Amino acid sequence: MKDIKQDLLINEQIRYKEVQVIDDQGQKLGKLSINEALELAASKDLDLVLVSGQNPENPVCKIMNYGKHKFEQAKREKESRKKQKTIECKELRVTPNIEIHDFTFKAKNAKKFLSDGNKVRITVRFRGRELNYVKMGEDVLNKFIEELKDVSTVEKKPLLEGKNMFIILAPIK
Numbered sequence: 068m069k070d071i072k073q074d075l076l077i078n079e080q081i082r083y084k085e086v087q088v089i090d091d092q093g094q095k096l097g098k099l100s101i102n103e104a105l106e107l108a109a110s111k112d113l114d115l116v117l118v119s120g121q122n123p124e125n126p127v128c129k130i131m132n133y134g135k136h137k138f139e140q141a142k143r144e145k146e147s148r149k150k151q152k153t154i155e156c157k158e159l160r161v162t163p164n165i166e167i168h169d170f171t172f173k174a175k176n177a178k179k180f181l182s183d184g185n186k187v188r189i190t191v192r193f194r195g196r197e198l199n200y201v202k203m204g205e206d207v208l209n210k211f212i213e214e215l216k217d218v219s220t221v222e223k224k225p226l227l228e229g230k231n232m233f234i235i236l237a238p239i240k
Contacts, residue, residue, distance in 0.1 A: 076117040077133050078105060086117075086128040104128055156186040156235070163191055163203040170207075174214045181218045181238040190233040204232045212236070 076082075081101060088096040088104045091113055099107070108115040108130045116136070119127040157180040159173050177187045189211050191204035208225045212234065219236040226233060 089129045158188045
């Protein structure tokens with residue numbers, strides 16, 4: 068039992084005089100002294116596990132195989148993690164005076180990322196005097212929104228932060 072990480076009190080760790088006991092079949096055995104409950108668990112080669120100790124007048128213990136319980140719990144957690152899908156946010160960087168060919172290439176990449184289920188962040192970088200032409204950058208981002216409207220929804224409208232303006236597009240469910 069020493070190699071199992073414990074989050075519940077078991078066997079001799081339980082410090083109550085009397086406990087409500089539930090046996091391994093799920094039957095309520097009523098209130099027993101801790102020694103009687105431990106003997107009953109030992110006679111069945113199982114552990115006495117404190118499942119509810121919030122109420123000090125009425126602590127509830129269950130007779131079970133604690134190692135098996137922990138193993139099945141870890142197995143369930145692993146299975147639930149396997150079913151989760153992490154969503155990445157891919158970033159595309161463009162300039163406010165992007166050419167048509169570059170635009171179509173970036174839009175094609177963005178469409179591919181969105182079809183894979185990832186979010187896409189499109190950033191327009193302003194360098195030097197380009198910062199005077201923020202409207203051009205906003206037009207480029209709106210053009211991306213228009214181009215990708217059939218596969219995405221706009222999560223964040225064009226927003227200027229420092230020398231960058233960006234939008235975030237999420238795939239349509």
